[in-house]
Amino acid sequence: MGFKTDAIHAGQEPDPTTGAVTTPIYQTSTYVQEGLGKHKGFEYARTQNPTRTALEKNMAALECGVAGYAFASGMAATTALTHLLLKQGDHAICSDNLYGGTFRLFDKIVRNYGVEFTYANTSNLADVERAMRANTRMIFVETPTNPIMAITDIRGVSQIAHDSPECRLAVDNTFMSPYFQRPIELGADIVVHSTTKYLNGHSDSVGGIVVLNHKDDAERLQFIQNAAGAILSPFDSWLVLRGIKTLPVRMEAHNTNGIAIANYLGAKKQVKRIYYPGRPEHPGHDLAKKQMSGFGGMIAFELDGLEQARSFLGRVKLCSLAESLGGVETLISHPATMTHASVPAEERARLGITDGLVRISVGIEDVEDLIADLENAFASLA
Numbered sequence: 216m217g218f219k220t221d222a223i224h225a226g227q228e229p230d231p232t233t234g235a236v237t238t239p240i241y242q243t244s245t246y247v248q249e250g251l252g253k254h255k256g257f258e259y260a261r262t263q264n265p266t267r268t269a270l271e272k273n274m275a276a277l278e279c280g281v282a283g284y285a286f287a288s289g290m291a292a293t294t295a296l297t298h299l300l301l302k303q304g305d306h307a308i309c310s311d312n313l314y315g316g317t318f319r320l321f322d323k324i325v326r327n328y329g330v331e332f333t334y335a336n337t338s339n340l341a342d343v344e345r346a347m348r349a350n351t352r353m354i355f356v357e358t359p360t361n362p363i364m365a366i367t368d369i370r371g372v373s374q375i376a377h378d379s380p381e382c383r384l385a386v387d388n389t390f391m392s393p394y395f396q397r398p399i400e401l402g403a404d405i406v407v408h409s410t411t412k413y414l415n416g417h418s419d420s421v422g423g424i425v426v427l428n429h430k431d432d433a434e435r436l437q438f439i440q441n442a443a444g445a446i447l448s449p450f451d452s453w454l455v456l457r458g459i460k461t462l463p464v465r466m467e468a469h470n471t472n473g474i475a476i477a478n479y480l481g482a483k484k485q486v487k488r489i490y491y492p493g494r495p496e497h498p499g500h501d502l503a504k505k506q507m508s509g510f511g512g513m514i515a516f517e518l519d520g521l522e523q524a525r526s527f528l529g530r531v532k533l534c535s536l537a538e539s540l541g542g543v544e545t546l547i548s549h550p551a552t553m554t555h556a557s558v559p560a561e562e563r564a565r566l567g568i569t570d571g572l573v574r575i576s577v578g579i580e581d582v583e584d585l586i587a588d589l590e591n592a593f594a595s596l597a
C-alpha cells in the first residue's frame with residue numbers, strides 16, 4: 216500500500232465488537248480472564264493495550280520496521296533505547312547538535328552508569344569513523360539537527376556503524392517524520408520520534424515511539440517497555456493515531472509554507488544567516504534532496520544578538536512564543552534560553568546556537584498572515 220493509505224489504515228481494523236471504524240480508546244487497566252492462564256492475549260494494560268498496539272503497528276508500517284513501541288514522551292522513548300543498547304563500559308557516538316534534552320539525558324544520567332559518549336560532527340563521515348571504538352554500541356543521529364538543521368548522511372553512517380557487528384545506528388526522525396524521511400530504508404537499525412511533534416501534529420499530546428528493524432531488538436525493547444513501564448496512555452495513543460491520518464497533507468502544507476517563509480527571511484537585511492535545508496546555500500542541501508522527499512517546516516535564523524531577538528520575539532502575535540514544534544500552529548522560540556538552555560554556553564557558541572538565533576516551526580496557516588506577522592516584528596528592529 217502507499218504511504219497515505221498506510222497512514223490511515225495500517226494497524227487499524229474496524230472494532231471486532233461493534234464495527235466502529237475508528238480504533239476505540241481502550242481505557243482500562245486490566246482485562247477479565249476466563250480461567251487460570253486463559254485470556255484473549257491481554258492481561259494488564261502496562262503490558263498490552265489495543266489502542267497503543269494499533270499505533271505501534273501503524274508506525275512500524277510507516278517507518279518500514281518490524282515493530283514499534285510507544286512511550287510516555289520522546290525522552291522516555293530515547294531512555295528505553297539506551298536501556299536496549301548500552302551497558303556499563305560501552306561507548307556511544309552522537310551528533311554534536313542534538314536536541315538539548317537528549318544531550319541532558321546522555322550527559323547527566325546515562326553517563327553516570329559508566330557509558331562514555333563522544334559528540335561528533337556526524338555531518339562529516341570522517342569524524343564519525345574516527346570516533347568509532349571497539350566498544351561502540353550505538354551511533355545516535357539527529358538529522359536535520361535541532362535547531363541548526365545540519366544534515367547527516369544516514370546511509371554513510373550506517374555503513375560505518377555496521378563495520379562493527381554489535382553497533383546499532385539510531386536516528387531521531389522527529390523533524391522530518393516518515394513522510395519525508397525513512398531512516399530504516401537508508402540503513403538505520405532504529406528510529407525514534409517525539410510523537411509530540413509532527414506525528415500527533417496538534418500540540419495536544421506528549422509522547423514518543425521507537426521503531427526497530429531487528430526482531431531480537433524488538434523483543435528486548437518490548438520487555439523493557441513493560442519492565443520499565445513508561446508507556447503511552449490509551450488516550451494519547453488514540454490522539455497520535457488520529458494525527459497520523461492527516462500526516463501526509465499536513466507535511467505537504469508545512470513544507471510549502473516552510474519554503475515560502477525561508478525565501479522571505481532570506482531576503483530580509485536584518486537576517487544575518489538562515490538555516491533551512493531547502494535553501495541552495497545550506498551546506499546539506501544536496502544531501503537533503505537525496506535522502507529526504509521534502510524540507511519540512513523548521514527554520515532557524517540569526518538576528519543581531521540577544522536584544523534584537525528579544526525585541527523581535529516580543530513583537531510577533533500570530534506566531535506563538537513557545538517551545539515545541541510540529542503543530543499546525545506556528546511556534547517561534549529562542550533556542551539559547553529555551554530548548555537548548557541545558558547545553559553549556561561554550562558548546563552552544565561552537566555549534567552556532569548564538570544569542571541572536573531564532574527558531575520557527577512553520578505551521579499551516581495562510582502564509583501571507585505569517586509573513587505579515589513577521590514583517591511587523593522586523594519593522595520594530597532598529
Ligand SMILES: Cc1ncc(COP(=O)(O)O)c(C=O)c1O
Binds near residue numbers: 289317361408410539
Ligand atoms: C528532535 C527531538 N527529539 C526528542 C525530543 C523530546 O521529545 P519529548 O518532548 O516528547 O520528550 C524533542 C523535543 O523537543 C525533539 O525536538
